[in-house]
Amino acid sequence: MLHAVAWVVWLTAALVVVSTTRNPLYLTLAVAAFMTTARAIHRPDEALAAPLSPGRLALFVIPLAAFINALLARTGDSVLIAIPPTWPIIGGPITAEALIYGALNGLMLTALFTAFTVLNLAVPVRDLIRFIPRAFYPLAVVVSIAVTFAPTTLRQMQQIREAQAIRGQRMRRLRDWLPLFMPLLTGGLERALQLAEAMASRGFAGEGGTPLTRRTQAASIAGLLGLLSGGLLTAWRQTRWGMGLSVGGSMAIVGALGLTGRSIPHTTYRRTPWGYREWLVTGGALVAMTGFLFLGQATRAYNPYPTLTWPPFDALAGTALLGFLLPALVVHERE
């Protein structure tokens, strides 16, 4: 089990790489690297698999994105089908360039999705909850309660369903779900009451909240104003001021978060060790990212418009992408 932060660094580097290129060769290579990593982490004995595998998503999203873009973008030199322009809405040429560009969007989406699949597979839910900022401590408690009780709720649903089936109740119409839903809701609310009593008797924050202090409230309002005006200025092409205001606003909001977090006491019972494997994973991802950004500068961008050409490829930049494979090599060592 690797440290969760190492995975977040890996994911961030992967996202940066994916979102800065649109070259199908690099994207395919990246998807292959991510998928290999996902396969290496995934153990077949784990019960809950991701509901949608990247492969299936790719089969669905790439044709869809290609189709939509072909319908929307009507430029390009290689006309495949010429629909008479007098036809409403769909009139105009369908070009190979637009089709390819849409497929590239789909490919990029697949790459993003695959990178996130790796995170979901690699990091247990418990560690993901730890990433909720300390300022959101009450909400983190809510999330832990919900994650803990969700399987219980599913089991309860099953039990109620069996009980009603024994009584001869059948599921035909929507209304037949009512005898299933109401006991579930009532039971859940009763359990919430018990849980609240148990928490209060163990001294968990009694009555009366601690609403935001004036300072944090002011900071978040200032931050929001900065983001809003910054965004609008950027839209009006005042990029320098806009960017400045946006960054300032972001920092004010992060500051508000930090201010609130500091007032909440925090103890760590067990530290997850950070060993050489974590260094390897983060190092590999960062080297891959910087290497790709520098070496692939000329070949990263690829635009099929106006005439389709074969995408350029730089062997060194492609090799750099293999840095994302490092976790696959080290993840199962000494376990």
Add this chain to the structure above:
Amino acid sequence: MRRFLRALIYALTTAIGLLALVAPVVMPGRTTNAPLLLTFVVGLSFVALLLEVQGDAVNAKFIALLGILTAMNAALRFAEVAIPGPGGFSPIFFLIIVTGYVYGGRFGFLLGALTLLVSALITGGVGPWLPYQMLTAGWVGLSAPLLRPWAHWLHAEGRRLEIGLLALFGLGWGLLYGLLMDLTSWAFIVGPAAPASTTFRATVRQYGLFYVTTSLVWDLVRGFGNLALTLAFGAPTLRVLRRFYKRFSFTYRPQAA
């Protein structure tokens, strides 16, 4: 003053969220990583809103209730993922709207946002779309109390008419949710610099085409699913939630030493 500041935070985050959602359509194609930047901005304004809203979530009763209801709703969504129903039908909005209506907008907001977070955590669906989904589902719950003055004005409390109002509200949000979510997938799927989209009018027309081809049917299914669910389950659910509201309104008082 407090109320004013609070309203200001709501208004600002709503404005930023809406602008970020609309931006890819209104000003197409700037930079390659616009969708990720927008996700970052939406995430930040969502953080500010959460900071404000969670101020209430510090007593044990609120937290326990929210946690259990979130677990229930996420489990319902899990059932939806496991057994694919017709089209975009999703049972989660019913509970978000009804609890928002009975327990207040902040409760509804947190239930909406956390339901999507928790179900993403348990089904392994964490991704760049998550902040948008959380924010929009939060809006659903946050806006539900807006119905209260209407219900009061029509003397609908406790009558069939109240359920009708909630059902129509669910229908509206079912359609609107799809429209807003489509704006985000527009940013990701159509991506930057579809070169034909140069003028505002052309982009809006393209978006309309995109919307009709990809999601109108799903949204209709979702909207009418909400409507049917509310009509079928609305009255008993409201009764139960109101009964428990009374049972939950007690206070612990530490004994004076």
